[in-house]
Structures are given as C-alpha cells and as structure tokens.
Amino acid sequence: MTTQDLAPALAREEAGDPFALGGETFTSRLLLGTGGVPSLETLEAAVRASGTQLVTVALRRVEASSSASMLEVLDRCGVRLLPNTAGCRTAREAVLTAQLAREAFGTDWVKLEVIGDEHTLLPDGVELLDAAEQLVADGFTVLAYTTDDPILGRRLADAGCAAVMPLGSPIGSGLGIRNPHNIALLREGVDVPVVLDAGIGTASDAALAMELGCDAVLLASAVTRARDPERMALAMRQAVEGGRQALRAGRIPRRWHAEASTSFEGLPDL
Amino acid sequence: MQVTVNGEATELAADTTVADLVTAHSGGHDRVAVALNGDVVPRSSWPATRLSPGDALEVLAPTAGG
Numbered sequence: 001m002t003t004q005d006l007a008p009a010l011a012r013e014e015a016g017d018p019f020a021l022g023g024e025t026f027t028s029r030l031l032l033g034t035g036g037v038p039s040l041e042t043l044e045a046a047v048r049a050s051g052t053q054l055v056t057v058a059l060r061r062v063e064a065s066s067s068a069s070m071l072e073v074l075d076r077c078g079v080r081l082l083p084n085t086a087g088c089r090t091a092r093e094a095v096l097t098a099q100l101a102r103e104a105f106g107t108d109w110v111k112l113e114v115i116g117d118e119h120t121l122l123p124d125g126v127e128l129l130d131a132a133e134q135l136v137a138d139g140f141t142v143l144a145y146t147t148d149d150p151i152l153g154r155r156l157a158d159a160g161c162a163a164v165m166p167l168g169s170p171i172g173s174g175l176g177i178r179n180p181h182n183i184a185l186l187r188e189g190v191d192v193p194v195v196l197d198a199g200i201g202t203a204s205d206a207a208l209a210m211e212l213g214c215d216a217v218l219l220a221s222a223v224t225r226a227r228d229p230e231r232m233a234l235a236m237r238q239a240v241e242g243g244r245q246a247l248r249a250g251r252i253p254r255r256w257h258a259e260a261s262t263s264f265e266g267l268p269d270l
Numbered sequence: 271m272q273v274t275v276n277g278e279a280t281e282l283a284a285d286t287t288v289a290d291l292v293t294a295h296s297g298g299h300d301r302v303a304v305a306l307n308g309d310v311v312p313r314s315s316w317p318a319t320r321l322s323p324g325d326a327l328e329v330l331a332p333t334a335g336g
Contacts, residue, residue, distance in 0.1 A: 063276065065331035068297075084336065086336065096310065
C-alpha cells in the first residue's frame with residue numbers, strides 16, 4: 001500500500017477529530033519541522049505524506065539560509081508556517097528573533113525556543129518564561145518548547161502561551177519519551193493544547209505521546225533523517241492517528257496477573 | 271562609511287538606506303527581516319531608514335529548521 005492509497009482514509013479519520021490551536025482549527029495532529037531535510041523533493045514528499053498543516057522554519061543570516069524555493073515548496077503544499085527561535089540563549093534574543101520572524105513571515109505565531117546550552121539543547125526555563133511573557137504581551141501566539149516539568153508547563157500556560165510543547169528527550173536524540181509520567185502530569189495540569197516536541201525517534205514514540213493525552217506531536221529529525229523520509233512521515237501520521245484513537249477508545253487497566261479472555265466455563269476434562 | 275552587515279565589515283555609500291541594503295543582500299529572498307543595532311526595522315520603514323557609520327545590521331532570511 002502506498003502513501004497515496006492511505007492518505008484519503010487517514011484524512012477522513014483526522015477530519016472527524018479536529019483540534020484548536022491559537023484560535024485556528026487543524027485536522028492534522030502532526031507538526032513537522034524542516035531541519036535536516038536532504039533535498040526539496042524529499043521535503044515535499046515528506047510534507048505531503050505526513051498530512052501536516054503546520055511546518056516549522058527558522059531565520060538565519062541570508063547568506064546561510066536555504067534557497068528561496070524551500071518556501072515555494074511549502075506554499076505549494078498549502079501548509080501554515082511556524083517560525084522558531086532556534087539557537088536563542090536569552091529572552092532578549094528570542095523576543096528579537098520572534099519580532100524579526102513576524103516581519104519576514106507575516107505571522108505572529110512563534111515556536112518559542114530558548115536553550116540553556118549547545119550540548120543538551122535543553123530549554124532554559126527562566127529565560128523561556130520571561131520571553132513568553134514579553135511575547136504574549138506583544139500580541140504573539142506563543143507555542144513554547146519546554147522541558148517535561150509539569151510546573152513550568154503550568155507557568156507557561158498561565159503566562160498566556162497558546163500551547164505548551166514539552167520535550168520527550170533532547171532535540172535530535174531520538175530517545176523517545178524518557179518520562180511518560182511527567183508528560184501525563186503536565187497534560188493534566190494545563191487547559192491549553194500540549195504538543196510533544198523533540199526526542200521522537202520512531203512511530204511508537206509518537207503513538208505513546210498521543211496515548212498520554214498530548215493533542216499533537218511535533219517532530220523533524222525522526223522523519224528528515226530517516227533512511228526513507230516519505231515512508232517515515234506516513235508512519236508518523238498513522239502512529240499519531242493510532243495513538244489518538246487509542247486514547248479516545250480508553251485502554252484497559254494494567255493488571256499484575258493474567259486475566260483469561262477465553263472462558264474456563266465448559267472446559268473439557270481431557 | 272563603514273557598517274557591519276551579518277558580521278562582516280562593509281563599505282557603503284553615505285546615503286544608503288536599509289531598503290538599498292536589502293536589495294543588495296536579499297539573495298533572491300522576498301521574506302527578509304532586518305535588525306539594526308539590535309532592533310527590528312519594520313519593512314515599511316526600510317526606505318526612510320538611513321544608515322550611519324558604525325551601524326550593525328543583520329539581514330535574515332528563512333531556512334530549514336525544527
């Protein structure tokens with residue numbers, strides 16, 4: 001079965017269960033990052049296979065930036081662009097980057113990312129909250145990339161962020177969701193959408209995020225650096241949808257001992 | 271006059287505006303943003319914003335990113 005065969009059925013499933021984010025409605029619960037994509041052809045194939053409606057992009061010095069045709073591809077796919085503040089280390093840098101992105105992209109949506117160091121790329125919670133407060137006051141729709149700390153997640157939601165986006169594990173590590181309990185606690189503690197962002201390695205990680213109650217998943221490297229990005233994009237789309245359906249269906253309680261699904265009544269004496 | 275553009279010392283004519291600089295440095299991008307001495311210069315202000323010696327500019331364009 002090919003990507004094209006599966007897409008219409010998946011789109012129908014997704015359309016029946018939309019989610020609201022920043023005053024907009026999306027049917028796809030998979031947000032895709034463009035970092036690490038090997039070619040524009042691969043990017044287009046992966047974006048289409050993923051069914052995503054929201055794609056992250058970055059701002060860099062013009063001589064180091066991608067060719068203008070990357071945006072042509074994304075425009076052609078009909079996706080909304082979500083600029084990030086990747087690489088920013090302080091609230092001041094992140095706020096200025098968001099303001100520059102607003103000028104360049106004509107959107108007041110921003111994936112707010114303020115990292116503490118370049119080895120772990122882990123969020124700096126103090127600078128992050130400061131930047132979030134400033135950007136919300138400046139009219140931005142802030143999607144905050146954060147740690148899996150439920151308390152910091154709540155503080156970001158209280159600050160007016162449109163979404164809280166906890167990491168499963170460090171960016172690009174592919175280590176999956178290291179602390180599922182924290183993700184579930186964070187989900188429980190806020191009223192805004194929760195998007196699992198960073199650390200996804202394979203489809204089961206994305207499914208787990210949805211089973212834990214996340215509203216959506218944001219991933220980049222797991223698709224762009226896969227051997228076959230288009231196929232992995234489709235796998236992620238199915239995993240997100242599968243995890244979402246499992247959450248809605250309600251999993252059975254975990255039991256210590258077995259419980260037979262086949263009745264012992266009428267068991268013959270052989 | 272000498273200014274710094276994206277970290278490089280650059281010699282420009284005395285009456286250069288931000289709009290002139292963007293035209294010279296946009297590299298085919300239309301979605302470009304400019305910071306002048308650490309502040310955003312809105313697109314609408316590019317033609318009227320004249321540069322001064324010692325100014326530091328960042329001319330930014332979209333790229334791939336997570």
